[in-house]
Amino acid sequence: SSSLLMNRKLFLYNFKNLRWAKGRRETYLCYVVKRRDSATSCSLDFGYLRNKMGCHVEVLFLRYISDWNLDPGRCYRITWFTSWSPCYDCARHVADFLRTYPNLTLRIFTARLYFCEDRKAEPEGLRRLHRAGAQIAIMTFKDYFYCWNTFVENREKTFKAWEGLHENSVHLSRKLRRILLPLYEVDDLRDAFKTLGL
Helix, strand or coil, X not given: CCCCCECHHHHHHHHCCXXXXXXXXXXXXXXXXXXXXXXXXXXXXXXXXXXXXXXXXXXXXXXXXXXXXXXXXXEEEEEEEECCCCCHHHHHXXXXXXXXXXXXXXXXXXXXCCCCCCCCHHHHHHHHHHHCCCEEEECCHHHHHHHHHHHECCCCCCCCCCCCXXXXXXXXXXXXXXXXXXXXXXXXXXXXXXXXCC
């Protein structure tokens, strides 16, 4: 029987926000899908996935959610917590998916930033995702705390931060902000021009 919840050691090993995470080749994705009805939101599903046989976990999730026949007249909010940020190809697939489903919003909280050998591709992928409306952030203590209580077989044990969790989170957040910054700056300029009536 497959447990809905993740083994504690598996979670801690894969989601640790180390600066150099050697040997962690797999990506894990914890997800929550909610439907929003005006003021209330209703949780439809939660769980976790990992990549399988050459198929990245983000694409597996897209296949899974595509089978749902989501009601185009309703709004859905998807939240991901991932052990690695998406590679360039996955970012492209997810961005295309979001453009196809304007009634979906996606928030991605990631433990670590993934860069392939070609270091220009992934940042471009993240910017593309951001332009498609996805919110991307680095996991902080409260996200780990939430994941521990939602997706992990924690046996009533409280989540304890590892050494460096906060510092690494701040470091990665700055890195992510530098990647997405050009977009924020462009938006600020647009607003400035609008104010000036240009």
